Amino acid sequence: MNIHQSTRTYAQQQDQTDPLRTFREQFLIPEKDGQPQLYFCGNSLGLQPKSAREAIEREMNVWQNHGVEGWFEGDQPWLYYHKYCKETLAEIVGAKPSEVCPMNNLTVNLHLMLTSFYQPKGDRTRILTVAGDFPSDQYALETHVRSRGLDPSEVILAVKPQEGEYTLQTEAILNAIRENERSLALVMMSGLHYYTGQVFNMKAIAAEAQKWGIRVGFDLAHAAGNAPLHLHDWGVDFAVWCSYKYLNSGPGGVSGSFVHEKNHDANLPRLAGWWGYDEDRRFEMTPGFVPMPGADGWQLSTPTILALAVHRASLAIFAEAGMRNLRNKSVKLTGYLEFLLKGINGEFDNPITIMTPTEPEARGCQLSLLVRKDGKKLFDDLTQNQIIGDWREPNCIRLAPTPLYNTFEEVWQVGEVIREFYQ
Numbered sequence: 001m002n003i004h005q006s007t008r009t010y011a012q013q014q015d016q017t018d019p020l021r022t023f024r025e026q027f028l029i030p031e032k033d034g035q036p037q038l039y040f041c042g043n044s045l046g047l048q049p050k051s052a053r054e055a056i057e058r059e060m061n062v063w064q065n066h067g068v069e070g071w072f073e074g075d076q077p078w079l080y081y082h083k084y085c086k087e088t089l090a091e092i093v094g095a096k097p098s099e100v101c102p103m104n105n106l107t108v109n110l111h112l113m114l115t116s117f118y119q120p121k122g123d124r125t126r127i128l129t130v131a132g133d134f135p136s137d138q139y140a141l142e143t144h145v146r147s148r149g150l151d152p153s154e155v156i157l158a159v160k161p162q163e164g165e166y167t168l169q170t171e172a173i174l175n176a177i178r179e180n181e182r183s184l185a186l187v188m189m190s191g192l193h194y195y196t197g198q199v200f201n202m203k204a205i206a207a208e209a210q211k212w213g214i215r216v217g218f219d220l221a222h223a224a225g226n227a228p229l230h231l232h233d234w235g236v237d238f239a240v241w242c243s244y245k246y247l248n249s250g251p252g253g254v255s256g257s258f259v260h261e262k263n264h265d266a267n268l269p270r271l272a273g274w275w276g277y278d279e280d281r282r283f284e285m286t287p288g289f290v291p292m293p294g295a296d297g298w299q300l301s302t303p304t305i306l307a308l309a310v311h312r313a314s315l316a317i318f319a320e321a322g323m324r325n326l327r328n329k330s331v332k333l334t335g336y337l338e339f340l341l342k343g344i345n346g347e348f349d350n351p352i353t354i355m356t357p358t359e360p361e362a363r364g365c366q367l368s369l370l371v372r373k374d375g376k377k378l379f380d381d382l383t384q385n386q387i388i389g390d391w392r393e394p395n396c397i398r399l400a401p402t403p404l405y406n407t408f409e410e411v412w413q414v415g416e417v418i419r420e421f422y423q
């Protein structure tokens, strides 16, 4: 299937006809020795939007000029700051604005959601997840289960890939749900696996879980702003994500939560704080927790306005570009990287195994490469050539061409450096 060509001219042509080509100008590209780097690490920390500094500056000025009145005064009072992010966040994850709220940080939000949605009762105590999920999620599940007086080794059921495979078949996950439907209280897993780059079939997983009355939640750290999401329509109970990866909202920036509308009036158990209290009465400071309707009711603390300001500035770029357009470019850009790697494999006796699935529906922008030999040498060679990827011991290189700021020409350059390495 020769849809692409491995020439610089071809890559440049793709950039010239790319409807999103100007968005790169909205970002600060890290430089080394006066040269812009080829940044393929948006899966770990997205680049800084040029508008971020100004957004912080604005709130610094409000603080300087109004002090505490900044919470209530001006055209964008801090009190409602989370609301300024809702519409775009809802679009990104496929939700209603009332179902999403930027808040806290990811692992914190995961614990908060587990408190509400993990309700072991009788025989139904188990949690189904995927093997090798991100460590923080594993630790969260393990300790959360323990905090309920249960034994993680009995309760947590991790679905593994079949012998000799790197990724999971959807059917294996669905079967595991079916086979354990009586003992499962919750399905909780990544929507996009951080290591392999696989996007799980969340729609099918949510449908299967719901069929048996099992709740389902996803960690979308690698999926938000990257893969198509329709959380509301899929009937997902809850989701959490961070904003510093594809959402470009700065290191440790504010994270997000989704709570499906069907759960808003369910009077679920929760760990509450005053920022989740009914906004109109929050400052009455009366006892007895009255939650805000929707996802907002899971907020705990006074939000970090400076982090929200950056988040909002970054989300504005997503609103302008549109998730559908971003995804269209992403499929092409990652497809081009895959095409070049396959060419290299053909030329040099398959030195690289692409762990990430080939079907666009089963991946986001990241490709995870297993390098048969001298993986670290190849990675160092990429770094020397100003290509920033991500290295995982013992032999994995992850590269994430992101549609907002990476170009086809950069992808071509990556291919050239790898080809020359094997020559």
Ligand SMILES: *Cc1c(COP(=O)(O)O)cnc(C)c1O
Residues within 6 Å of the ligand: 105, 106, 107, 108, 134, 136, 137, 190, 194, 219, 221, 222, 242
């Ligand atoms: C990046 C990532 C995290 C990080 O969690 P923080 O609480 O933001 O540090 C957790 N889970 C997954 C799946 C991730 O990809």
